Structures are given as C-alpha cells and as structure tokens.
Amino acid sequence: MERFFRFITRISMKRPKLVLTISVIFTIIMLLLASRLKLEMTWLNMIPQTDPSAKLYNEVLKEFGNEGGFLIGVEHPVPESLITIAQEVKDSVEEISGFTKSVTMGVPEEFIKNHGLMLIDSSSIERVSELLTTANLDSFIFKYNNILEKEYIENEENLSAQELEAVQSIISIEDFIYGLNRYISSNKRDEVMFKIGTEELITGPVYFKSLDNRMILLSIQPNYRISDMTSFPLIVTGVDSIRALLKRIEKRHRNSRIMDTGIYSVMRDEYVTGMSDMNLTTIISFVLVIGLFIYGFRILLAPIFAGIPLIMGIIWALGLTEIFIGRLNMMTAMIGAILIGLGIDYSIHMLQATTEREGIQGTLSKVGRGLVIGALTTAMAFFSLYFTSFDILKELGIVVGLGCITTVSATMFVLPALISFWGKRLGGKNLKAPAFGRLAEFLSHRWIIPLIIGLSALSLIPYGLKHLKTEANPIKLEAKGLASVAANDTLIKRFGMSTDYLMAIAGSYEESDSLARLLKKIDGVNFVEGIHIYCPPIKQQEYTRGFVEKIHRNAVRMRYHPANREFLLKEIERLKNNIIEMKSIAFLSGLDRVYENADDFIKSGFLDSLISTVRNV
Missing domain, CATH: 1.20.1640.10 (Multidrug efflux transporter AcrB transmembrane domain)
Structure with missing residues (x-):
C-alpha cells in the first residue's frame, strides 16, 4: 500500500x-x-418484493394494468350546479387524450338503466319491489316511509350495522326531495334532480358523492404507468395540464372548489x-x-x-x-x-x-x-x-x-x-489550534468529567427507547405542504374512507361475491367493489328475477291518479319526523355520520320548502 x-x-x-x-x-x-x-x-x-402482497400486486398490474388512479374532487353547495361542474370537468379532462385513458364520474348509466333492478342486492330487492308497486307520488312517499321505519327506526340495530347504507339513503332522499321541489315549482320543466333522486332511491347512488352530499368524486385512469420510470416526465406534464384546466373551471364557477389527489397526483x-x-x-x-x-x-x-x-x-x-x-x-x-x-x-x-x-x-x-x-x-x-x-x-x-x-x-x-x-x-x-490542545490537556487530568457526561447521556437511552415511535403510514413521510396530500386528507374526511384500497383476485364470479361478503364484515372496510356488482352469482340473479318480474307485471297494471294534497303533505311531514327520529337514534348510538347527514338535511330546509310548494302550487 x-x-x-x-x-x-x-x-x-x-x-x-x-x-x-x-x-x-x-x-x-x-x-x-x-x-x-x-x-x-x-x-x-x-415493499419487499418477496412479500406475498408485493407478488400479488405485481400480478394485478400484469393482468389488469391497475396502478391506481388520478382522483378529482368537485365541491359546490347547490346540487344541480355540483353535477353541472362535475360534468364539465369530466368532459374537459377527457379532451386531454394524451394523458387520459378514461374518466369515471358515476355508475355506467345505460347499463344501470337496462339491468339496474337485477343488480340490486338480494337483501334490498324486496323493499324496492314494494316501493315500485305504485306510480303515484303520495303512495310512493307513503311506502318509502314504511320502509324507512321498518328498516331503521323500528329496528335500531340495523342503523348501527348499516351505517353507510343509512347515510346513502339520507343522501338519496335529500336529492329526491330537492329535485321534486324544483320539478313542482318549475311546472314540471326542471326534472334533472328529480330524475336523479328517483334513480338513487331505487337503484342506489348515481354519482360517487361525499357523505355531506356536497362533493362528487371523479376517477381518471391515465395512459401511463407509474412503474415505467420513463413515463414520469409525461405524468408530470399531464397532471400539470389537468391542474391548470381545473383552476380555469374553478374560476368560472363561484363557490366551487376543485382538488386532485390519488397516486398519480402524489x-x-x-x-x-x-x-x-x-x-x-x-x-x-x-x-x-x-x-x-x-x-x-x-x-x-x-x-x-x-x-x-x-x-x-x-x-x-x-x-x-x-x-x-x-x-x-x-x-x-x-x-x-x-x-x-x-x-x-x-x-x-x-x-x-x-x-x-x-x-x-x-x-x-x-x-x-x-x-x-x-x-x-x-x-x-x-x-x-x-x-x-x-x-x-x-x-x-x-x-x-x-x-x-x-x-x-x-x-x-x-x-x-x-x-x-x-x-x-x-x-x-x-x-495549530492551541485552544483544543489546552482542552485536551485539561480533560486528560480530569477524566471523571467526560465519564460523567457520557454516563448522563447513556442514562437518557431508556427514556428515548420508551417514547420512540414507528410510523406505519407512508403518506406521513411525504413532504409538508403538498396539495395532493392535503386533498387526500380532505377526501378521507368527506367520504369517510381512504383513497387507498386493498386488491384481491378471485377465480370466478361466485368467489368474487363470497369474498366481497367476507371483506365487508371486517372492521375498517368501507365498501367492496368488483365484478360481483355487475355480474351477481346465478343464484342471486334467479332470486332477484322473481321480484323484477313482479315489478314488471305491476307496472303494466299501474294507474296514475293526481296526488291527494293532504295525504301528500301528511307523508312529507312524516318523512321529516322519520329523519329527525333517525338523527336522535344516531346521536344516542354514537353514529356521527348518520347524525351529521340527518342534521344537515333538516337544516337545509328542503322538506319545509317542499311542504310550502305543495300547499301553494
């Protein structure tokens, strides 16, 4: 050397x-x-690449090409304005064809129109069948009140077990009442929200809305894959283009707020x-x-x-x-x-x-x-x-x-x-640095001083180890002040769920359905989405078909008659009381989501406004 x-x-x-x-x-x-x-x-x-979850993740990427998405949250206090702005965002983002592969704003409309009744869960099809035995408004609300009382008020345990479904029911009836009021007061010209509210009551949410019914979530599937590092500059350019577009749309609409998050944004x-x-x-x-x-x-x-x-x-x-x-x-x-x-x-x-x-x-x-x-x-x-x-x-x-x-x-x-x-x-x-030499000379004759200092420092180790914490949430390792991370936290609060999700592979439609039912029972699982939603198991389809055929037979024999004003007013008041009752039960049961939604619905004044409209029309 x-x-x-x-x-x-x-x-x-x-x-x-x-x-x-x-x-x-x-x-x-x-x-x-x-x-x-x-x-x-x-x-x-x-993630260790030898871990089973990492192997499964890579298999999902290979088979389905799903690496997460780019999420956009559109917020506005007025329901029809919210839908209009969200639709404008969807149409505008779709025009950025270089980055955008597809944009999803809600359920596939045509598919739901043609097959929506067959997709209703077997636990819900019976009450939907009962609801669709009349074409008259007063009878429709009467039957809905009966279902609401039977499902959540007379059986309070259901409200706790089906908290998310109860929230969705309140959102649906809120849209229905708001749309009905607009429809009646406009002399049957403004039917958009009435139509959406009716569909939501029957087949479920049309759009993916927040728990307070003031925000719609759009999901964009980009053309580029995050695992392909050569695509990173293109991803940055695409996200920047969408953000510039969202800012322009936000400026055109007062009281609106548009944010983006998701793995591509982060x-x-x-x-x-x-x-x-x-x-x-x-x-x-x-x-x-x-x-x-x-x-x-x-x-x-x-x-x-x-x-x-x-x-x-x-x-x-x-x-x-x-x-x-x-x-x-x-x-x-x-x-x-x-x-x-x-x-x-x-x-x-x-x-x-x-x-x-x-x-x-x-x-x-x-x-x-x-x-x-x-x-x-x-x-x-x-x-x-x-x-x-x-x-x-x-x-x-x-x-x-x-x-x-x-x-x-x-x-x-x-x-x-x-x-x-x-x-x-x-x-x-x-x-030369004489000061350091003098310090070394001083300590060499007084070795007890550095020894005491060293032992004092060592004595702090147990305290440090006891209070040492590990961080298991990777999102908290992100840089402070990132807009996408802030939006992610907002969506978690507003939608009551994380933007992250667990992926599982099923070998058949039947396995997908049974796996979804098992996953729903796990604490912390908000909802499960998969092919089972759009292609239920054969046994469920056979069970549902009987109710759908009954609905069709009744539809042929339905006769429309003008609503009885007093009966209609009575049922709207009954509906209001039912929502207030649900709010009280939720308060006593500690169901914050149901309580807040019911409280917001009552405070919105939509029911009182509808009562006034029906009386004066």
Whole structure:
C-alpha cells in the first residue's frame, strides 16, 4: 500500500496535468451517464418484493394494468350546479387524450338503466319491489316511509350495522326531495334532480358523492404507468395540464372548489419536490462546508481544493448508480448532501497533513492508509444493506457505498494534483489550534468529567427507547405542504374512507361475491367493489328475477291518479319526523355520520320548502 501511495504522490507532483485531464474526461463520461438517471419518488419500492402482497400486486398490474388512479374532487353547495361542474370537468379532462385513458364520474348509466333492478342486492330487492308497486307520488312517499321505519327506526340495530347504507339513503332522499321541489315549482320543466333522486332511491347512488352530499368524486385512469420510470416526465406534464384546466373551471364557477389527489397526483408532487429538494440540499450543504473550510483553514484556496474532488467523486457515484441501478429513489435522491457530509472528511485529513512541514510529499504516507480503511469500512457498512428485503434500502446501501469509494478515490488522485499544480504554498502553513490542545490537556487530568457526561447521556437511552415511535403510514413521510396530500386528507374526511384500497383476485364470479361478503364484515372496510356488482352469482340473479318480474307485471297494471294534497303533505311531514327520529337514534348510538347527514338535511330546509310548494302550487 505504501508503494501505491508513493506512486500517486510521484505522478501527481510530476504530471499533475495528466492526472487532472484523465480525471476531467472520466468525470464528463460519468456526468453523461448521471444525466440519464430517473427519479422514482414513490414509496412502492419500500415493499419487499418477496412479500406475498408485493407478488400479488405485481400480478394485478400484469393482468389488469391497475396502478391506481388520478382522483378529482368537485365541491359546490347547490346540487344541480355540483353535477353541472362535475360534468364539465369530466368532459374537459377527457379532451386531454394524451394523458387520459378514461374518466369515471358515476355508475355506467345505460347499463344501470337496462339491468339496474337485477343488480340490486338480494337483501334490498324486496323493499324496492314494494316501493315500485305504485306510480303515484303520495303512495310512493307513503311506502318509502314504511320502509324507512321498518328498516331503521323500528329496528335500531340495523342503523348501527348499516351505517353507510343509512347515510346513502339520507343522501338519496335529500336529492329526491330537492329535485321534486324544483320539478313542482318549475311546472314540471326542471326534472334533472328529480330524475336523479328517483334513480338513487331505487337503484342506489348515481354519482360517487361525499357523505355531506356536497362533493362528487371523479376517477381518471391515465395512459401511463407509474412503474415505467420513463413515463414520469409525461405524468408530470399531464397532471400539470389537468391542474391548470381545473383552476380555469374553478374560476368560472363561484363557490366551487376543485382538488386532485390519488397516486398519480402524489407521485407528481413527490417527483417535482424531490428534484427541487435534491438540488437545494446539495447546494446548502456545499455552501456550509465551504464556509467552514474558510473559517477553519483560513486559506481561500482550501475550499476550492476540497470542493473539486468532492464534486467529481459525487458525479462518479451518480454515473455508477446509472450503470448498476438506473434510478434514484426517495432516499437516494439526497445522495449529494449525504456524500458531501461523508466525503469532505477525506479532503480535511489530506489538507491538514499537507500544511505540515513535509507538504504534499508526505501526505498520503501519513493519512492514506487511514483514508482508505475508513472509506472501505464505511462503504462495507452501507453495502450490508443489500441483504435486506427492501429495494429502497438495498439501493441506498449500494449508492452510498459506491459514493464513499468514489469520493476517497477522487480525493487521493485529484487533490494532490491540484495542490502540486496550484497550491504549493500550502506546505508548512501553521494551522495549530492551541485552544483544543489546552482542552485536551485539561480533560486528560480530569477524566471523571467526560465519564460523567457520557454516563448522563447513556442514562437518557431508556427514556428515548420508551417514547420512540414507528410510523406505519407512508403518506406521513411525504413532504409538508403538498396539495395532493392535503386533498387526500380532505377526501378521507368527506367520504369517510381512504383513497387507498386493498386488491384481491378471485377465480370466478361466485368467489368474487363470497369474498366481497367476507371483506365487508371486517372492521375498517368501507365498501367492496368488483365484478360481483355487475355480474351477481346465478343464484342471486334467479332470486332477484322473481321480484323484477313482479315489478314488471305491476307496472303494466299501474294507474296514475293526481296526488291527494293532504295525504301528500301528511307523508312529507312524516318523512321529516322519520329523519329527525333517525338523527336522535344516531346521536344516542354514537353514529356521527348518520347524525351529521340527518342534521344537515333538516337544516337545509328542503322538506319545509317542499311542504310550502305543495300547499301553494
């Protein structure tokens, strides 16, 4: 090793131009490779790829191509304006064909019109059949009141067991009453909301609405896959285009609010923020190091001599990362700041040794062995992360380990050449710090002081371990202030569910249905969506068919007659009392969602307004 150090010293002093030229050429090559690195700022690669859930996830991607979506929340206090704005957003986003594959705003309308009754759950088809035995408004509301009382008021346990269904029922009846009022008061001209409310009462929600009935959620399936790193710039451009579009629509409609989230939105923010943070942290750490160099060495050339090989070493590490890995993840993106902190030590030891009497000639002989061993031990510690199950940690170990080796290599080859070429006056520079010597001398005779300080620090370890917490929610690891993360939190509160979801694969329609029923019983599961909704098991279809045929037979014999005003008013008042009763039961049972929805419905005044309209029409 001594011969190797003497060789480096000899060639650096005799041919510094050659050493620097080769180093610059190699740096340019590595810089070109580093420029091809892709930034993958996603927590998906935190999951061990050998884990069964990761294997299943990859199988889902292969078979179905589903990597999550891009979600848009449209909010407005007026129901018909909410639908109009949401439809405008849907139509406008569909025009961005380069990014948008499909946009879903609600249930497939034509399919539901043709097959909606056959899709109704077997537990609900009986009451729907009872509801559809009359074409008269007063009888319709009368029958709905009977169902409401039987389902939730007379059987209070159902309200707790079917909280989400109860909320959806209140939302549906709210839309129905609001639409009915508009329909009657406009002399049968404004029928949009009346039609939607009626469909919701019979077949379920038409749109995916929030629990307060003031927001509609749209789901966009992009053309690009997040797992394809080459698509990241296109994803960023597409998300930015949609956001600019949403801002224009929001400005055109007063009292509206439009937000976006979902994995594509979060990935876009992670990518842009990660690129910005990577550059910012590298610059800040470099400036701070340079400032400390000038202060510590009191030599203006010192930070330049230290900075050039350090930058070269970082570039070499990034170039090798492109060769061995091909990407940076959310942890290795900060490699610049990490290597500045680790690699600057090598330059400090070299420069300190250079300022002593022997100058550059004796530098590597003194500190070379320590530099190499120190760099290799640090590199080995990071390389050991390769044996973990997490790709994100494997890559961190490889990148930082390579960085330790490249920065010490650049320091050993480039720094002596720089000093030989420009910094010969560094030799013999007096950098003594008497204050540190006196402190060391003082502590050497009073060893009890550092011992007490060390033991005091160790005594805090049990307290720290006891209060140490682990964070299991990856979304909380995101950068602060991201609009997509804030929107994600808003949707969780407004819709009562997470934007994340569990995926499972079933081998048949029947298995899909039975699996969905089992999953619904698990605490924390809001709802289950799958092929079973649109293609129920044969047994359920046979059971439902009997009720549907009964509905059709009754429809042929139905006779319409004008509503009895007093009977209608009585049933609307009864409906109001039923909603108030549900609100009271929900309050006593601690069902906040049902309570808040029922309370909002009563406070909206839709029922009182309908009563006034019926009396005066």
